[in-house]
Amino acid sequence: MIWVTWRQHRAQILLTAGFLAVLGVLLLGSAVEARLYVAGHAPPGCPGPAVACAELEVALGRRYDAVYSVFGWMPLVLPALIGAFWGAPLLGREYExxxxxxxWTQSVPVWRWLAVKLSVLAGAVVAGGLLLSLMVSLWRPVFRAGIDSSFGNIGVFNMVGVAPAAWWLYAFALGTLAGAVFRRTLPAMALVVAGVAATMAALFGLSDHYAEPARAELTGTVVLDDVDARLVRAAWVEPSGREVADPAGSGCPLRADAGRSSRNAEAWQECLFAKGYRYAMYYHPPSRFWRFQWTEAGILLLASAAFGGLAVHRTLRRPG
Amino acid sequence: MRPALEATGLGVRYRRSWALRDCSLAVPAGRVAALVGPNGAGKTTLMHAAVGLLRPARGSVRVAGEAAFVAQDKPLYDGFTVAETLAFGRRMNTRWDGDAAADRLARLGIPLDRKAGGLSGGQRAQVAITLALARRPDLLVLDEPLANLDPLARHDVMRAIMAEVAERELTVLLSSHVVSDLEETCDWLVVLNDGRLQVSGDIEDLLAGHLVLTGPADTPSPAGVSVVGESRTGRQAGLLVRGGPVPDPRWRARRASLEELVMGYLRSPASAALPGLAGVGA
Amino acid sequence: MIEFHLDRGSGVATYLQLVHQVRQALRLGELRPGDQLPTAREVVERLAINPNTVLKAYRELEHEGLVEGRPGMGTFVRQGVAGPTLADHTRLRRGLEAWVREARAAGLDQEDLRALFSVVLADASKEGAA
Known part of the structure; x- marks a missing residue:
């Protein structure tokens, strides 16, 4: 049965492995190149807090951007591909x-066929997702040390930790269920792509509620000093301690800024701070990285189990 | 002796309509049973229920031992070579006679390195049947094995199946909507019509137990026999009757052919020739 | 060895066709005492018919005392079973050929010949049975 699984799905398995290998080489190459660049161009004492180091960081950031564009879409595209090419054909193609x-008329009973295929392929999908996460986690600090972490940027967040594995598994389970329902590959593929995109948008909206946001009251500035925090919302706090969305009764005039200047807005903020207003920010600090990772993975895992269970139930109820 | 295939009160429903209802039959071991009926009569449904592809809504269907099934479109994995198809069979089954399978394919001249998708219709049927036979099944279920095959391939496929039956105790259930396909090969007849079982029994007994009567149209129906179906055209009447003999000299009687028997029943859905289940296994 | 064939349109039961062919081969001297009949599998592989049909035909022939089954070996034509001699055949055939020529000259066609022959044959067998 394992051989049958391998023989039937080796194209997907080999293609995914090949993709991960190429990506690994690419990431390794860019990391080595960046290190050489730093070794060749860094002024003495860099990387470090010296002002001269800033220029180096900017240059590294540019190099990072060039490579980043290669996989900017990966958090969405990879799970969609996994769902479309690993999940949808699993049952859809058999029916089609x-x-x-x-x-399902050989000696091996249908439930065992399903159990072996689902566990072997789900295992491979999870392993692939974890490998991707590992590679990205090793590579990113080379460029982004001290610039941002992997929490605030939702795209990066979905590429590290357990997120890729959870997303890949979710897409695989969704594709399998879609194949069992439609009994055709193509509509199942379409549903997976739409479903993964919709789920990603939904979880992005939901993620603010994974934990009670932390609250910070700022005076003199409206910028949180932690660049990687996830901002949930912000409000002005009147001297009386009441939070208002729009401090209209403050008496500070707000004039529109022209072009890219923010002079008027800054003047307005200074006026508010001078009158005793404070700026309240609700946010999730980066220390919550793993809590968020596991919450999201938990949701996806539960959904995967439900989809997989439904697909199995449907298949066993009427295999013909 | 235990029947090779036994259905008791079998009912299968697709959404709201019944594809098969109250179907009770038994096929004795070692028989080659023909499952006939018009398209949509429930032949495929009965076969799918027998091999576990369907869960019956009512009743049960039981196979003594292992059943192997070849679906109508002779499904094979197109991307597999013939050799890989055999490897698939070996790994998916507890009983497997790989040597016999390789021998058969060699005799048929089917190359092992050919992709299943590149086989001709006849070769594909042969590979599918080889795969089923290599499992050494007790019951071989074939859904329209001859459909879409040219006359030569039909003959070859039938020869292969009959040779296997000659070799060992194997029960075969094969469906067709063409009765003439089955005349020389089958010794048991099951007729399904509109989801109901109409006939089930030994073909020779059935043929011996039925007469075709022809006579003037105004001749009264004969006594002592049950009329399965009748057709009156102008001055002549033709009857298919069960039982006999018919003493009335106005009726000329002769044995029914298999085709006449099947057609007679299919034209009269209310008639049925079903043995008591107890007597079938003997 | 005898090679069976089937006339699918004849309406004659398959097993009877096999029986007739063996009888005919015996009559024509194509099968001789001690000759083996093909196994059920061999017949089935050639004709694609139900093996039980072959077995039934052989049982019928055995019943008539023409052949005997030897367990594990096959079915053989029995010793002492002999049709008319070859000389008889030749002589009778000559006579029949002369009769056919005569009938043709009288204007009978193929169909007429066959019908006439069957009727005579049927009558003769009735007399024989009576």
């Missing part, structure tokens, strides 16, 4: 080609 009547 009528081969389910071959596969």
């Amino acid at each position: 080609r009528g081969t389910h009547r071959l596969a």
Whole structure:
């Protein structure tokens, strides 16, 4: 049965492995190149707090951007591909080609066929996701040390930790269920792509509620000093301690800024701070990285189990 | 002796309509049973229920031993070579006679390195049947094995199946909507019509137990026999009856052919020739 | 060895066709005492018919005393079973050929010949049975 699983799905397995290998080489190459660049161009004492180091950081940031564009779409595209090419054909293609009547009338019972295929392929998908996460985690600090972490940027957040594995598994389970329902590959593929995109948008909205946001009251500035925090919302706090969305009764005039200047806004903020107003920010600090990772993975894992269970139930109820 | 296939009160429902209802039959071991009926009569449904591709809504269907199934479109993994197809069979089954399978394919001249997707219709049917036979099944279920095959391939496929039956105790259930396909090969007849079982029994007994009567149209129906179906055209009447003999000299009687028997029943859905289940296993 | 064939349109039961062919081969001297009949599997592989049909035909022939089954070996034509001699055949055939020529000259066609022959044959067998 393991051989059958390998033989039927080796194209997907080899392609995914190949993709990960190429990506690994690419990341390794860019990291080595960046290190050489730093070694060749860094003034003495860099990287470090010296002002001269800033220029180096900017240059590294530019190099990072060039490579980043390669995988900016990966958090969305990779799970969609996994769902479309690992999940959707698993049952959809069998039904479409009528081969389910071959596969499920051999001595191996249907439930075992499903159990082996689902566990082997889900295992491979999770392993692939973890490998991707590992590679990205090793590579990113080379460019981004001290610039941002992997928490505030949702795209990066979905590429490190356990997130890729959870997303890949989720897409695989969704694709499998779609294949079992439609009994055709193409509509199942379409549903996976739409489903993964919709889920990503939904979880992005939901992620603010994974934990009670931390609150900070600022005076003199409206910028949180932690660049990687996830901002949830902000409000002005009147001297009386009441939070208002719009401090209209403050008497500070707000004039529109022209062009890219923010002079008027800054003047307005200074006026507010002078009158005793404070700026309250609700945010999630980067220390919550793992809590968020596991919460999201938990949701996706539960959904995967539900989809997988439904697909199995549907298949066993009417295999023909 | 235990029947190779036994259905008791079998009912299968697709959404709201019944594809098969109250179907009770038994096929004795070692028989080659023909499952006939018009398209949509429930033949495929009965076969799918027998091999576990369907869960019956009512009743049960039981196979004594292992059943192997070849679906109508002879499904194979197109990307597999013939050799890989055999490897698939070996790994998916507890009983497997790989040597016999390789021998058969060699005799048929089907190359092992050919992709299943590149086989001709006849070769594909042969590979699918080889795969089923290599499992050494007790019951071989074939859904329209001859459909879409040219006459030569039909003959070859039938020869292969019959040779296997000659070799060992194997029960075969094969469906067709063309009765003439089955005349020389089958010794048991199951007729399904609109989801109901109409006939189930030994073909020779059935043929011996039925007569075709022809006579003037105004001849009264004969006594002592049950009329399965009748057709009156102008001055002539033709009857298919069960039982006999018919003493009335106005009726000329002769044995029914298999085709006449099947057609007679299919035209009269209310008639049925079903043995008591107890007597079938003997 | 005898090679069976089937006339699928004849309406004659398959097993009877096999029986007739063996009888005919015996009559024509194509099968001789001690000759083996093909196994059920061999017949089935050639004709694609139900093996039980072959077995039934062989049982019928055995019943008539023409052949005997030897367990584990096959079915053989029995010793002492002999059709008319070859000389008889030749002589009778000559006679029949002369009769056919005569009938043709009288204007009978192929169909007429066959019908006439069957009727005579049927009548003769009735007399024989009576």
